Amino acid sequence: MQAVDQCIRERLASPVALINQLSHYIIRSGGKRLRPLLAVLAARACGYQGPHHVTLAAVVEFIHTATLLHDDVVDASELRRGQETANQLFGNEAAVLVGDFLYSRAFEMMVDVGSMRVMEILAHATNVIAEGEVMQLMNCHDADVDEARYMEVIRSKTAKLFEAACQMGAVLAEMPNAEEQALAHYGMHLGTAFQLIDDVLDYSADSEVTGKRMGDDLAEGKPTLPLIQALRIASPEGQTLIRGAIESGGRDHVDEILAIVRDSGALDYARARAEAEASAAIAALELLPPSPHRDVLTHLARFAVERDH
Numbered sequence: 001m002q003a004v005d006q007c008i009r010e011r012l013a014s015p016v017a018l019i020n021q022l023s024h025y026i027i028r029s030g031g032k033r034l035r036p037l038l039a040v041l042a043a044r045a046c047g048y049q050g051p052h053h054v055t056l057a058a059v060v061e062f063i064h065t066a067t068l069l070h071d072d073v074v075d076a077s078e079l080r081r082g083q084e085t086a087n088q089l090f091g092n093e094a095a096v097l098v099g100d101f102l103y104s105r106a107f108e109m110m111v112d113v114g115s116m117r118v119m120e121i122l123a124h125a126t127n128v129i130a131e132g133e134v135m136q137l138m139n140c141h142d143a144d145v146d147e148a149r150y151m152e153v154i155r156s157k158t159a160k161l162f163e164a165a166c167q168m169g170a171v172l173a174e175m176p177n178a179e180e181q182a183l184a185h186y187g188m189h190l191g192t193a194f195q196l197i198d199d200v201l202d203y204s205a206d207s208e209v210t211g212k213r214m215g216d217d218l219a220e221g222k223p224t225l226p227l228i229q230a231l232r233i234a235s236p237e238g239q240t241l242i243r244g245a246i247e248s249g250g251r252d253h254v255d256e257i258l259a260i261v262r263d264s265g266a267l268d269y270a271r272a273r274a275e276a277e278a279s280a281a282i283a284a285l286e287l288l289p290p291s292p293h294r295d296v297l298t299h300l301a302r303f304a305v306e307r308d309h
Contacts, residue, residue, distance in 0.1 A: 004036050007058040011105060018090070022098045026065055026086050034194070034300070035165045036061045041300075042169025042183050045293035052113045052172055060165045062106040063126060067133070067161075069099035074137065075220055079213065117171050125164035132156025141221040143243040147228055154195040155188065162191030182287040186297065189281035194304045196274035199224040201309070203261050215258055221249035225273065227257075229266035238264075271305070278305045 036057035043053035087095035166187030170180035
């Protein structure tokens with residue numbers, strides 16, 4: 001991972017000062033580096049010994065960072081990881097354009113690896129992520145979004161990059177298709193579990209720990225799984241309140257709705273769905289040979305659902 005960080009620093013370099021300033025700000029602002037870690041671990045778990053997993057791990061982080069820059073503009077977010085967002089500091093225009101730079105730099109780096117299969121996986125993943133972003137935008141302020149529609153969004157918007165990061169490890173190691181698909185399934189289930197726990201934490205976690213205000217998803221009119229489940233089982237009065245909050249956004253009734261979500265058991269429901277996804281991720285690893293790297297992949301699936309931030 002030190003090699004990945006070094007690669008990130010080197011490939012962020014640009015003769016345009018604002019690109020350097022903004023991209024370094026967002027890369028250094030924290031984050032778990034989970035997606036690049038998955039790329040490294042998946043390659044090692046498949047026995048890969050070459051250098052390209054480091055480059056691809058950096059590519060995955062660049063793609064992820066680009067989506068964050070664009071997400072924060074779309075959501076008009078002011079805080080991420082407890083710090084001001086790039087769009088808040090540098091403006092929407094700069095954030096969007098530097099996000100574009102990170103996408104294009106990522107594709108330059110893919111070419112360096114020289115694998116058409118890797119390029120195919122990442123190009124498809126980037127396209128699916130964009131589709132997921134648009135689907136989420138369409139779902140905003142729509143109180144009729146059901147669980148199936150929401151799961152489709154998070155599998156596209158979040159889980160797809162997890163899936164690609166893991167799948168590439170098997171491709172680099174030239175593993176058979178069965179192992180490649182096993183790692184792809186692991187990443188998809190892990191990414192889904194990770195997003196579902198993010199949804200839970202938006203209604204339950206300490207804002208100082210998460211670096212974002214509790215109830216931000218609700219304030220943005222996003223019907224995430226805890227809210228969808230609460231709407232399904234709340235009293236008629238609670239349903240009316242939740243529907244109104246989704247449709248209008250804002251923070252006028254955040255405290256009341258937080259109480260409804262917690263009291264309804266919706267957080268336990270969403271957490272149970274996340275735990276099922278994590279178990280499916282761990283089961284997918286059984287095709288891989290035993291190794292310390294596979295053990296860490298198993299640990300990460302458990303971490304995804306046990307974390308508080």
